[in-house]
Amino acid sequence: MARYFGICKEIETDVWESVLDLEGVCSDEMVFSSKETYTYDNEEGLSFDYKFYVDCAHNYSTDKWVYIFGIYVAPNSLDRSVANAILNHTGCERAEQLNVLDVICFGGCDVPIAHETTDENFNYSVIDTAAEMIPMVNAMFDFLMKKPCSIGTSGFDVLEHAVNNKPFPDRLSCVE
Secondary structure, three states: OEEEOOEEEOOOOOOHHHHEEEEEEEOOEEEEEEOOOEEEEOOOOOEEEEEEEEEEEEEOOOOEEEEEEEEEEOHHHOOHHHHHHHHHHHOOOOHHHOOHHHHHHHOOOEEEEEEEEEOOOOOHHHHHHHHHHHHHHHHOHHHHHHOEEEOOEEHHHHHHHHHHOOOOOOOOOOOO
16 A cells, blocks of 8 residues: 555556656656646636646655645746746747746746655656546645645735736735
């Protein structure tokens, strides 16, 4: 029985292949994103497309693999100025050329939800677990995005910035 991302259950092998695409590989990092694009739309007018991702990186100082599971705003839903900043950072010419690596490496347009560290070599069971988590996490989307994801910001603050270029809240103004 496997236990990854706090989930303890029998995990089918190779589930990820039907749910996730391998988007990028280098010697010490692999990034997967969901094949399906999801749409969020609320009463306050926040509307965007998003995908799930799993960023897997080898930490050479500890000789462990670190897996980050989260969501990112699809490039077609990014605010024009946010997309332009990412384009300038990556050297791409059009937003349609952006991929998951461009968006999560730039930062401020993704919300990490869970992480896992393993002692062994790269482990596809962790990726299978992430693939199986997608329906559950998607059903809890509102709840998870209301949680703090950084000091003074929630997942919704990050998403509002990425989609509408809304400034991050100044919740720390009382700290001197």
